[in-house]
Amino acid sequence: MDLPARAANLLARDKLDDFVDLLLDPFAQSASARSHIEKTAFWSALGTSIGGSALIACLFCFARPYNSVVYAPRSRHADSKHAPPPVGKGVLDWIAPVIKTKELELVDKVGLDATIFLRFANMCRNIFTCITIVGLAILVPINLYEHRSSIGSTDTQNFFIQLTSQGVQGRYLWGYVLLAWFANFTIAFFLWRNYKSVARLRRAYFDSPEYQKSLHSRTLLITEIPRGLRTDEGLVKIVTEAKDTGSNPRTAIARNVKDLPELIDEHNETVRNLESVLAKYLSNPNKLPAKRPTCSVNKADQTYRKGQKVDAIEYLTARIKELEMQIKEVRESIDKRNAMSYGFASYESIADAHTVAYKTRKKGPQKTSIRLAPRPHDLIWKNLPMTSKQRNWHTFVNNIWVAVLTVVWVVPNAFIAIFLSNLANLGRFWDAFGTELKRNPKTWAVVQGVLAPALTSLFYYFLPVIFRRLSNNAGDLSKTSRERHVMHKLYTFFVFNNLFLFSLFAAISSFIFAVVKSSEQEDAWSAIKDGQLLQKGMTALNGVSTYWITWLLQRNLGAAVDLAQFVNLAWGSFSRHFLHPTPRELIELSAPPKFDYAGYYNYFLFYSTVALCFAYIQPLVLPVAAFYFWVDSYLKKYLLLYVFITKTESGGQFWKVLFNRYIFLTILSDALVALVCVGNTTFGYTEWLPKVCAIAPLPVLMLAFKWWCASHFDNKLTFYTTGVTAADTENAAELKSKRTDRVGVRFGHPVLYKPLITPMVSAKSRHLLPTIYSGRTAEVDIPMAGYSDMYMDSMSHDEPGKTARGEAPAPFEFVSENQMDFEFYKNRPEFRDVAGGEGELYGKPQDLVRRGSHGTLMTQDGTVMTGYDSRRGSGDSAATRTGDEMGTTYPQGYHKTPGALRDQSPASSVRSMDIGNAGRHADHEHLLSRAAPMSREGVPAPTPGGYGPLRLGEIHTPGESDQEDTSYDYFRRGRGLN
Known part of the structure; x- marks a missing residue:
């Protein structure tokens, strides 16, 4: 082998050794270099966060009065009851309504889900304000004194290391124990206080005119119905067997819609495709393209060859008509389809329905499952026929995919943790970059303070969409329950990948390599004991703590970007100028955006987890987190009042999931305090055991607190009543008015009656359509x-x-x-x-x-x-007849007159x-x-x-x-x- 080749091999081997060394100890660099980079990264992140947020806020203040489509769509579209408080055209006129609007007004203006979200944000703000004041007063003096008295003079230049728990030993660790007790009691107090307030809000929600007049409030959803009971009479038998309230419910067994949802989805997609083709082709009505647009035929269309190119306008229009005829035929024959394993039972009073639901909250008769029905719009219809076994299997498969995604993300997460969170490591592995890093250390320190948190946040921006698509097939019966599960999976993913793998990757990898190396000379158990996992873990946590400060600082900038709605502004401008949007797309662009509760709740929970856990490692995270919650609690209030809408209202059902996650993160922080006490002790168990014993009751007390709150509040949150009483009985006139409800239609599958969409074309191209479209110009067949x-x-x-x-x-x-x-x-x-x-x-x-x-x-x-036909023939039941009500009723077009539903x-x-x-x-x-x-x-x-x-x-x-x-x-x- 020639000399250049040998030199190249030696260089590659050296690089591999450097890479392994980085895996073993990413923080093995000079204290002065590390201090300089961390200090510059912190100040760059702080400057970017504060300066950038202030600049964006100023731009928002000046742009808001002139762009109500983006900054106040709720004001443009809401009725008088739901309209937010009026805002003037002044630069700062938006601040006063945000501060002055109280909670009772919020319930009417934005709904209970949004109100509880803002209450949760205020709770996080109050919790971290209290913990910040006490935590800084306890930990900062202890850490500074212990560090300067026990660490070498070379590290005293690194102010961030001085503030960490590194080097704190002996009796000073009791300060950590004291803060843990204070934090637990503070969190428990605010959780209890807000649990009471949420229960009060839920009771007011139950008594509101909207809930009292809604059909879903007194309707039950029955699933997993045995075959012999899949009739209207069978539903009556099931709910009566569960609890006889003295009133007969109106029932509706579901019918099999088979391929109708797929047909309608294909129809809607085809309409949108035709609109897109026409929008591009007619973008300039005065100068049409010389070549007409073409497209590939649909795979299900057997009249053409597979993949054949045809005229897009003629083909898509004909395809729409063909799909409409198929949909119409299916809708006309729906009453001839077999009954499904789910149905609905609607009572005359809310108390009756809730009493039955409470009685069957664990198990229904005939192995059925009975629960309060969500709003019809909230149902995920394709999941309703699933059995418990099918639902469990789908959930298991979904969890496997989530686990696979989590494992796959380990590799890029590790590289971000090793290289981007500490660019000096990248310089050791990449000579050219190392030279550049030494030439411009301040510039690259700024990049380190911004790039790594930005890449992490960018990935997590798309993560909710991924989890939501996975959860659609997991068996959830409603969209709101799916969102709660998405939030749970997001939080689990964040904690595992960030707090565990990201923060401890260096310690775990170093420990594994050390154990493998030592096991060659001694037995495995001795190698594990000598591996010093706790000490390496504490070193890793102290080293990565600055990254989390910069990450939390950057989230303040993210809050300002949310307020400015940069994404909506940029996308709207880009699509209007470059993408030839259709009229439908332009209409949708001007609609108020929906609020992503799962994503925002997950961010708040994860910020709380990072801040509370790393407070014992680096106390500076506490004021950063408190500042973020102070700022974002008001910014989100403006967004919910004037910009976002709640697409599907759950009535505040997110609260219990949030409460449970907060209990978990509190216990996790207690475990971390115990690790700090053990990992920082050098004199054996006699020194750390008393401190661990003092911390041990905290998780037990938090679990007992959780059980007490659940037993005391949960039934009040879920059920209007747990038993029919005289006070729950509604007046006779109100009951009489409810006897005309048609449960079969109002809780019917939307594909049975939802109007089909029509292709939209800009009116400026109206005169051109007869010249480019040779099909029919009128409907003559019906x-x-x-x-x-x-x-x-x-x-x-x-x-x-x-x-x-x-x-x-x-x-x-x-x-x-x-x-x-x-x-x-x-x-x-x-x-x-x-x-x-x-x-x-x-x-x-x-x-x-x-x-x-x-x-x-x-x-x-x-x-x-x-x-409609009030007599359904074989489907009626004497048990369900009230006046002219006889079982489930469908519109006439479902089973009698052809085309009545649409014609x-x-x-x-x-x-x-x-x-x-x-x-x-x-x-x-x-x-x-x-x-x-x-x-x-x-x-x-x-x-x-x-x-x-x-x-x-x-x-x-x-x-x-x-x-x-x-x-x-x-x-x-x-x-x-x-």
């Missing part, structure tokens, strides 16, 4: 049921009374430029489901029980249905008939269409986009006239008259 059996041509938009010619192809909906805003479409189910907060924000709660005239009933998304306007009893058809054949249902609804509150002003652009000849009637029109012709013919 007559408008309820009006006439004759087809009428579409009316001209510009010349009323004349037939439209070449202006509005029926399969499209045109949207003008000034109506591409969520404000015009917030009551449409397709947009409300994405960013509508269940409709409550806009005065349209989906689960509120509302009455129409005879022949009408409302689904869970607010859709009014007419022409007839379900809202015809509350919306006026089109002027052009007013004189045609009207049945007895239409005779009641002008009847005034109950509890009229005035005439709502027609908005051009309330349910699409205003059509010529459309009139709105008072009361409930703004309810959803879901007729097939409305979505496929009427919109062409824009």
Whole structure:
């Protein structure tokens, strides 16, 4: 081998040895170099955090008054009850409403989930304010005195090492024990105080008019129903066997929808694809591209070769029509499908339902599971048929994937811990960078203070999305319970990867290598005893403590970025200028964003865990964490008041999970105090044993406190009542009004009645569609049921009374430029489901029980249905009949009249008939269409986009006239008259 090759081999071997040395001891560097880098990294992180946050806050203050779409979407869209306090145009006018708005107002404005989130943030702020004051007073003097008296003069230059627990021994460790007791009692006090407040808020929530009038509050969800009881009568038998309350519930067994959800998902995706194709092709109406757009055929389409390229506009339009026909056929035959293993039972009073749920909270009769039903919008329908065994298996598989992701992340996490959190290590391994590091130490110290925390935070920004997708198949019955499990998995992942692996990786790797090396000369047990794992672990924790200070400082900058909504601003600007967004996408961009409770709760919990655990290693983390909670508690309050919405309200059910996590992190910090006492002792167990014995009662006391709170508060948090009493009985008039509830529809699968979306096209391209689309220009195959059996041509938009010619192809909906805003479409189910907060924000709660005239009933998304059949034939039950109620009722289109669900306007009893058809054949249902609804509150002003652009000849009637029109012709013919 020639000399250059041998030199290269020797160099590679040296680099490998350096890498192994780094694994063994990443902190093996000169004290002066380490002190300089850590000091500069801390000040750079502090300057970036404070300076950057102040700059971003100033930019927000100046930009806020001129961009309400981003900084106050709730104010633009909310009704009078949910609208936040008005804010002036002044630079600092937003501060006063944030400070002055009290908790009782917050419940009405933002909901109970958001209120409890802000209460939890305030609790963290108060806890760390108290612990910071006492902790700094105890630990800083002890650490400084002990360090300077026991550590060599070379380390006295490193102020951060002086503040750590390194070198603290003997009687001074009792100060750590004292702080641990104070921290535990402080946390227990604030947890107890907030548990009481949450219980009070939950009781007020149970008594609120919204909850009292909602259907889900008195409805039970029954799952794992045996085959012999999968009927309406069987459901009555099950709940009566569980607890006979003296009243018969109205029941509805679910029907198998089979491939209908997949068909609707494919339909929606195809519509969006067509919109995207048209938006790009018609982006410049004055100059169309020379080549028409093409696309690949769908894999399920057997009429074309696999992968064949076809004209995108013609093919996607035809594909949409084909999917609509398939969906319609399935919907018409749904009553012929087999019954599923789950169903719903709705009582006349809330007390009856909650009494049965409390009685069966552990186990239901006939091996069923009975629980309070969540809001219909909250249900994950595909998971409802799962058995307990299937759910456990899916959860097990999901946990395996989470474990795999955790293990996979170990490698990049280790490299961040070794190299990015200490760039001097990277310089030892990479000569060129080492030279650059020596030439510009201050610059790279700034990079160290910012880069490693930024990369860690960037990965964790996407982590909730990954866990949420994994949890969708884990068997959760509701979206809110899924979010609680996502939060739990996120927190576990953070603690294991960061606090354990990241902080202790160097100590563990050094211990393993030392044991392996020593085992060659002595037995394994002796090697393990000589490995000094505790001492190496304490050294590693002291060395990495500065990184966590910089990380917590950087999170203050993250809070300011949240306030400024930089992500929404940047993405909105980029997409509008470079991505040719469709009208639908522009409408969705202007909608208020949803608040990610799982992600934000996890951050708060993890900050608390880092701060409380590392407080005994590096006391500086305490004021940094307290400052963060002080700042973010107010910033998040503004965001929840003016920007974010709660997409699915759980009524404050996150609290118990948060409480349990806080108990865990407190016990974890107690274990760390014990390790500090043992690891810093050099004179044997006689010195550390008394201190460990003094700490040992703390975990036991915290577990006892947890048990006491659970037994004292949990039933009050969950159930309106645990037994029917005279005080729980509602008045007879209220009970009578509830006998007309249609549980089968309101708790029916959304795919059975949810309106299909229509392709949206910009109105500026209206005149081009007849020239680029050669398909049908009107729907002629399905007559408008309820009006006439004759087809009428579409009316001209510009010349009323004349037939439209070449202006509005029926399969499209045109949207003008000034109506591409969520404000015009917030009551449409397709947009409300994405960013509508269940409709409550806009005065349209989906689960509120509302009455129409005879022949009408409302689904869970607010859709009014007419022409239902109150007698379901074989599905009725004498046990469930109350008045004209006979078992589960479905709209007529489900099993009788073909096409009734889509071809007839379900809202015809509350919306006026089109002027052009007013004189045609009207049945007895239409005779009641002008009847005034109950509890009229005035005439709502027609908005051009309330349910699409205003059509010529459309009139709105008072009361409930703004309810959803879901007729097939409305979505496929009427919109062409824009």
